[in-house]
Amino acid sequence: xxxxxxxxxxxxxxxxxxxxxxxxxxxxxxxxxxxxxxxxxxxxxxxxxxxxxxxxxxxxxxxxxxxxxxxxxxxxxxxxxxxxxxxxxxxxxxxxxxxxxxxxxxxxxxxx
Amino acid sequence: xxxxxxxxxxxxxxxxxxxxxxxxxxxxxxxxxxxxxxxxxxxxxxxxxxxxxxxxxxxxxxxxxxxxxxxxxxxxxxxxxxxxxxxxxxxxxxxxxxxxxxxxxxxxxxxxxxx
Numbered sequence: 001x002x003x004x005x006x007x008x009x010x011x012x013x014x015x016x017x018x019x020x021x022x023x024x025x026x027x028x029x030x031x032x033x034x035x036x037x038x039x040x041x042x043x044x045x046x047x048x049x050x051x052x053x054x055x056x057x058x059x060x061x062x063x064x065x066x067x068x069x070x071x072x073x074x075x076x077x078x079x080x081x082x083x084x085x086x087x088x089x090x091x092x093x094x095x096x097x098x099x100x101x102x103x104x105x106x107x108x109x110x111x112x
Numbered sequence: 113x114x115x116x117x118x119x120x121x122x123x124x125x126x127x128x129x130x131x132x133x134x135x136x137x138x139x140x141x142x143x144x145x146x147x148x149x150x151x152x153x154x155x156x157x158x159x160x161x162x163x164x165x166x167x168x169x170x171x172x173x174x175x176x177x178x179x180x181x182x183x184x185x186x187x188x189x190x191x192x193x194x195x196x197x198x199x200x201x202x203x204x205x206x207x208x209x210x211x212x213x214x215x216x217x218x219x220x221x222x223x224x225x226x227x
Contacts, residue, residue: 004154032214043118043202043218051214089154093214097162099145099170100216104154 002027004092006103014111019077021106023090028068031093035064035075038087038105047088048075080110114139116219118203123224125190125197133188133222135203141217143206144186148172148199149221155202161186162208190224198226 003026013019023033032051036044048057048064050073056065061078077084087107091100116137125131137144143162147155157170161180175194180186190197203219 034216036218041200041221041223043116043220044204046215046217049213049215091155091216096214097208099157099160102154104152 002030002092002094002101004090004101004103006088006090006106008106009104010107010109012109012111013080015080015082017080019075019080019084019108019110021075021077021088021108023073023075023103025071025073025092025101027094028071029094030068031095031098033064033066033073034091034093034100035062035073036089036091038089044089080108082110082112084108085110116203116205116217118201118219118222121220121222123222125224125226127226128192130189130191131224133190133201133203133224135186135188135219137184137186137203137205137217137219139205139207139217140183141205141207142183143208144180145204145206145216146170146176146178146186146188147202147204149202150199158188158201197224199224 005024034049035047038044050057050066063076066073087105089105091102119134145160146158156172158176159178161167177189201222206216
């Protein structure tokens, strides 16, 4: 069974510092991997989707990489801002019809 | 704008009562999902549906029921058989059509509290 792990569970950085968030998965046979952001009491907002054939995806200050052989994805957020404070979750889909497996998330606080 | 609408946002229930959470999407997505989120835990799948009039149990279906009579609607009923229903419930949808990215979209969630 696919297991998805996000370490650390919580992270605090000063404003302006780059954020590095990790996502590990046990089965390298994946269809895609998706990163989400969740604000307190809100739903999940999709940030980036990486297909299994891709190595990275970029959107503005966000960059996500994927290394299937090592079972890892990393989300980089450049020049962090207090508005980046949220919980970030990754999710792995095993095949085109499969159910996503979620990590427990990393709670990020960016201090002014 | 296209999206997923969940209602109500907050719901209080007395023990022994059934409650129904609404989920409507206008994205024309085939698949819809219900997740439960508890503090400190990842999302857990309750039920999912890949096509109208068909649905499957997820990892924690006991005490819940769903229906999928229309493509755009996937209501979740939390029954009195669910022993610990206080949680945050999230509805999601996915486009399985050819050429779709496979990106999952979520609603804003419904928080259920049992009094």
